[in-house]
Amino acid sequence: MGKNCLYCGKELQFKRSTKKYCPGSCKQLAYYKRQAESLSGIPAENPGTSVKEEDVIVKEPITVRQDDFTVNDNKDENIVLIRKEQSTDAENQNEKENIVKEIAVKQEEKVPVVKTPVQKEEPYEWVESRFINSIRGLIDVSDEEDKFSHPKKYWLPNDIQYIHWVTVRVRCLLESVIKISNCPCIDRQTMLELADAFKRLVFCDLFKWMPKNYPCTKWMTELNEKIQAFAIANNNCETIRFRLSPERKTKLIAQRFVIGDFVPKVKFTELEFETALDKIL
């Protein structure tokens, strides 16, 4: 089965079917041609497709022998090389080789060296904690922090001492709830004591007298209801598994954070409820 040279198009006669070019210069010429095409910006032909000599266009004027080639200037100042019909094949081969070499050299001189940008290392992908972001978000959107940071702006001086007394207990109970939620299980006595402390705080007179804009009243009342219900439901269990949902836990941590700077930390065992009113009044 006949096969043609990819450069000159002549029929090849070889035992090996993998040969693509004539013996001699065709292979080299094809290489130069590809080089010239790539340097001049003209997309290279696909391997296996023959290139017509009439398609070879160079951007720079070159010196050629007038008896072998005619030179036509076009408007784009490009020169199209047209082979004379009377030239012999051997001569053409040599001339073509010289011309293509010349083109390649000229193009190489003209084309600026393109510096490939140094690839930057990918920046470290910072991991944000969703849990912490939730707490931060809750603190940012509420105005409660400002109330406890500047209590005189929002409350009367006489009210502040009551608010302080209540908030100390709120903080302690909040911390206790958060703490026992981290324990694998708690005993019934601990649960009952916590439920009792909540009840005593929420039903004490000072808590009821809190100003309307005191931010802890509503959610402390709700939390008390849930704690009481949970304590009643688990009244018969010796050990109780107490858990908070992530949403509730983030809310409680955010609440504790907000009141953290307003009141000091007091241990649960040091909490008093009965004598508070007498002491303050």
Next chain:
Amino acid sequence: METQQKQTGRLFIVPMDVMMDILRIILKNGLRHHIEGINAKENTILIRVFPNVNSLYAKEAMRNIAEILTDYGYYLTGNSSFSPQDEDDDDSFIYNRA
């Protein structure tokens, strides 16, 4: 000091609330680590991380872990360091002897 750090790594008390975030950092960046102990009472684990000191990624990852734990401690206790254990309860970790 650096050699010592190479050998000993850095120890973190990781609470359950942010454990997944910390593990994500460790596994994503291929940090060598060892779980030293578990504190069931506080719901925390004690984890030792051995960062590659020459790796910029490892340094950033260590900073990332430290920042998450610092933030957590800040919001939970008001302090920048997370130390959930009670003062009179200093040995509540069950240590991994493996």
